[in-house]
Amino acid sequence: MTAVASIRTIVLECSAPEPLAQFWSAVLDRPIVNRDDDWWDLEPSPGGPRMAFQVSPGYEPPAWPGTSGEQQSHLDLEVDDLETARARVLELGARQLSEVIDESEDDGVWQVFADPAGHPFCLVT
Structure with missing residues (x-):
């Protein structure tokens, strides 16, 4: 079977991308390579997808453990x-x-x- 697609970017929505990008940059040891008002990117791992952080107005974090479908991923x-x-x-x-x-x-x-x-x-x- 041939893949239809590959993962390009994992995007996490948030109310403020800067602190989230800084957190994941430190956890994954990947530098921040893009800083916009509403979108920040980490440098991808070799052969891996990018990780990005996007402003979502009214963002509410998912509940854990999800009891009625709140957790999406x-x-x-x-x-x-x-x-x-x-x-x-x-x-x-x-x-x-x-x-x-x-x-x-x-x-x-x-x-x-x-x-x-x-x-x-x-x-x-």
Whole structure:
């Protein structure tokens, strides 16, 4: 089967792109390469998609855990050491949303956080 498309950009909506871009720039170690009033971009990883942050008037963060469809998406970030990564994202401004979860050896161990604008993401080993 031939792909119809590839991921070009992952866009997170927010009320203010600057602090969100700074947070994700530090978490992913990717420099900010575009700064507009309502759209900021990180440099993509080699061969990977861009990550961008767009102003959305009236932005409300999704609820976690979503009970009636509020959460639309989240990012899973693979890490070597969950405790080290946890400490760093909290230092950068993340908010912890769950305790460590270890439901299956196949899926690894993970923990759920929210970025400064409230987008959920998981750190996964």
